[in-house]
């Protein structure tokens with residue numbers, strides 16, 4: 273039996289026009305991700321990792337190609353439908369946490385459910401559960417500036433999970449954390465993977481990518497490797513000096 | 522159901538965010554609303570003063586009975602350049618009075634009025650410029666009003682041309698300081714040097730457009746004629762049954778035309794005056810004031826609105842990342858739009874409420890410190906707040922639209 277992939281990307285491109293020049297941030301990317309997979313996305317700075325995540329997360333629209341997420345043809349959706357897709361199917365975790373600074377942890381976590389139109393009581397129940405799941409039951413009424421970096425990222429993960437999305441997207445979630453705290457966060461992702469969540473994780477650290485069952489390596493907007501995390505991560509471990517250095521730094 | 526709940530949840534969230542943002546920047550909120558506060562309070566003050574004027578004018582105008590026609594040879598309200606048209610008209614005289622008394626079916630009562638300003642004296646006191654009025658016993662029926670002491674003129678006073686006089690309260694107060702009205706009855710006074718006997722004192726009537734109505738002394742018109750000449754122009758007060766004033770006018774027109782020998786085809790050489798016309802004139806005057814209030818209000822609201830727009834643009838700019846986060850979590854463009862509209866409407870409503878309170882306070886102060894009876898109606902209050910809220914909405918559209926149309930990716934990356 274062949275199950276339909278959760279993410280199916282075909283020849284996806286994203287070009288930016290900078291002045292007269294065209295930057296091919298994504299240059300024909302194709303891959304599938306099955307439900308329950310944990311995939312690391314690696315590559316040098318500027319290789320198009322964030323661009324890819326923003327497209328899959330329905331925050332951005334592609335220049336060409338097509339992709340499906342949980343059966344939705346994303347490139348054909350209207351702006352409102354994209355918003356609903358983000359709300360229902362996607363959980364985002366950002367490098368810079370992106371919490372609302374004036375709101376408590378609880379209010380931050382409730383937010384996706386507000387936009388889903390759930391009643392207040394249910395919102396609160398689910399937000400409390402999500403915070404408990406990331407080990408922050410005792411920090412619910414704290415504002416982000418009263419929390420440590422690791423705790424903030426946990427709140428962000430709780431917020432990403434609270435709507436029960438089919439896909440978790442994390443763009444360098446450990447980038448702003450020290451290695452011990454980063455390790456904790458990665459362990460949390462491991463647990464979520466165990467519980468059946470589908471995760472796409474961008475990381476710079478080969479060590480982290482190596483722990484993922486699968487990794488995709490991007491270079492200049494193209495997929496250059498796709499395989500078991502350990503293999504793909506080691507590929508780029510000592511960055512190979514290129515005879516043609518990239519145009520942009 | 523789900524969309525309703527979603528809209529409701531977003532509205533509540535919008536209000537929560539709005540008040541959170543406003544409370545988070547109190548000084549800025551205060552400065553933002555200042556324009557609106559000043560605008561609304563100015564308008565409320567002006568409106569309160571106008572409404573106070575309205576009320577006191579309506580009280581004043583009561584003395585001109587609502588159901589009374591005043592027949593004169595000229596209209597009382599005329600534009601500046603038409604007065605000469607009436608100058609050579611024949612005076613209204615006893616002939617017309619008798620004709621109306623004889624022929625009118627509708628008239629409830631008819632009273633003539635002749636008038637002049639003259640001296641009234643008693644002992645050492647001499648009043649220079651009292652309105653001396655000649656009329657009949659019908660005067661009160663036709664014009665309204667009442668005596669507070671003694672009696673009014675009776676028909677025999679008129680038939681016999683008695684030297685009987687009824688005093689207005691101002692005249693009484695100045696001729697007989699500290700004496701109660703009842704004590705004045707039967708006293709002798711000199712009118713234009715001739716002896717009269719006081720038979721009654723009128724109730725106080727107040728003033729009309731600043732003119733005192735109680736500086737008056739009323740006598741039989743034949744008596745008046747003997748002293749000041751019988752050839753004076755008369756005004757006839759003719760009282761109509763309620764609602765029949767127009768009918769009365771059409772009935773009187775042929776009677777008067779006949780009495781005054783107006784040729785068929787020629788225009789009337791007399792005019793009907795009534796309270797309504799004063800109301801109309803007054804409305805014209807106050808509508809100019811209202812226009813001013815509206816003008817001031819509009820200008821300040823525009824200034825206030827631009828202030829709000831400016832601050833909202835700054836707010837959108839500062840909260841770019843917040844907007845990106847909300848969009849990433851599933852907020853639609855319309856959600857963001859509504860959120861910022863709520864915020865600008867809330868600031869403006871706040872300013873409107875403060876401005877209204879301030880305006881009412883100033884109006885109270887004006888009422889206390891001046892003879893103007895400033896008084897605002899509840900509708901003015903509702904209007905003040907509603908109008909400023911609408912201003913907030915209007916001037917919030919552009920910033921809210923900008924917020925709603927931010928690119929989510931750009932917004933999230935914004936430093």
Ligand SMILES: Nc1ncnc2c1ncn2[C@@H]1O[C@H](COP(=O)(O)OP(=O)(O)OP(=O)(O)O)[C@@H](O)[C@H]1O
Pocket residue numbers: 288289290295296297315316317318319320321322323324520
């Ligand atoms: N808004 C934009 N306008 C123009 N070029 C852009 C824009 N966003 C990204 N790019 C370009 O697209 C390319 C890919 O950028 P992207 O952010 O996806 O890289 P990345 O792999 O996430 O890098 P990093 O690891 O540093 O985050 C880069 O060359 C970048 O300069």
Ligand SMILES: [Mg+2]
Pocket residue numbers: 321322323443
């Ligand atoms: Mg990136």
